[in-house]
Amino acid sequence: MADNPLQPYLEYLAxxxxxxxxTVEAYGRxxxxxxxxxxxxxxxxxxxxxxxxSKLDGHRSIxxxxxxxxxxxxxxxxxxxxxxxxxRSFYRYLQTTGLVTSxxxxxxxxxxxxxxxxxxxxxxxxxxxxxxxxDVTTERGRRDRALLEMIYGLGxxxxxxxxxxxxxxxxxxxxxxxxxxxxRERILPLAGCAEEALRDYLEQRLEPDVWQYLVDGVxxxxxxxxxxxxxRPGRRIAHRTVQSRVxxxxxxxxxxxxVSPHTLRHSFATHLLDGGAGxxxxxxxxxxxxxxxxxxxxxxxxxxxREGFTAAHPRAKKKNKxxx
Numbered sequence: 028m029a030d031n032p033l034q035p036y037l038e039y040l041a042x043x044x045x046x047x048x049x050t051v052e053a054y055g056r057x058x059x060x061x062x063x064x065x066x067x068x069x070x071x072x073x074x075x076x077x078x079x080x081s082k083l084d085g086h087r088s089i090x091x092x093x094x095x096x097x098x099x100x101x102x103x104x105x106x107x108x109x110x111x112x113x114x115r116s117f118y119r120y121l122q123t124t125g126l127v128t129s130x131x132x133x134x135x136x137x138x139x140x141x142x143x144x145x146x147x148x149x150x151x152x153x154x155x156x157x158x159x160x161x162d163v164t165t166e167r168g169r170r171d172r173a174l175l176e177m178i179y180g181l182g183x184x185x186x187x188x189x190x191x192x193x194x195x196x197x198x199x200x201x202x203x204x205x206x207x208x209x210x211r212e213r214i215l216p217l218a219g220c221a222e223e224a225l226r227d228y229l230e231q232r233l234e235p236d237v238w239q240y241l242v243d244g245v246x247x248x249x250x251x252x253x254x255x256x257x258x259r260p261g262r263r264i265a266h267r268t269v270q271s272r273v274x275x276x277x278x279x280x281x282x283x284x285x286v287s288p289h290t291l292r293h294s295f296a297t298h299l300l301d302g303g304a305g306x307x308x309x310x311x312x313x314x315x316x317x318x319x320x321x322x323x324x325x326x327x328x329x330x331x332x333r334e335g336f337t338a339a340h341p342r343a344k345k346k347n348k349x350x351x
Contacts, residue, residue, distance in 0.1 A: 032077045033058060036120050045163040045172075050156060057113035064093040083118070084127040090114055112156050112280045148294040153280070154179060158220065160276045166232065171272050173221075173228040174256060174264075178273075178288050180221030181205070182295035182313050185288040189266055193237075194251035198226065199244040207314035215312065229255070 037055050040046045065071040068089055071079045097107055121127040158175050162168035178188050187205050195204040201217045230238050240246040254263035277286030299309050310318055
């Protein structure tokens, strides 16, 4: 089997960036397509081996050309965004190895060439890519990964994630106490990627004894009121810092504009509803007093509405000829 020139890059994504196998595979596939375009443009030789990658430095025209090829194939904009995210990730890797001097910026997949505003939610694929963008080899990257996972994984408001204290976290049982609007408290399940990211961040940030108290569920005193997420050393993270970090990663991902913590909260609700969760369950998780507020978060397209109607309504199906 021939040597894969992208293998060091794929190992970097998996081992150093902590990305999932599915994301690594997608990025590898997208970058392979990009390199093929670079060969067609005559920038790289065939096959494009690692010794040639420094030739990609400063070649924004190749990226534009590659996106143009994909657009001619009538690829969806979300697919183009993912390709662009993979290419940017590849350039970041090349930058860390000293093969290129910069990562191409201000490139978008939109047909008009201008930065576009997103709808109110991200699809699952783009959300997954966004979650895995922070560099978990650094403390700030681990914090940012945990921030993104907690906002999206629990559907938290900006004020709620900023206001989280260590005493609100119950790792033993797997739950989080959240103080929402109107000082209404709710208990949310903590599991999966959100729990993993939070544990990874706190275990390496907290003093060993404080971390053990938290794990054992016996954290007390001043430690109980300590912030979960910090900005400056020892200080609770600021609202604006959370907003700017979300914006940074969305822009870094694929030049996406208009992405905020509320976008992730809305995506949380939409993905739950699309996955079959009842609207009452989503209402409780979001902390809405009135069901009408939760309904604002739903925007089922006509196809889904028709599908749901046909499947559920007793008189939605046509009778067969024998039944008439």
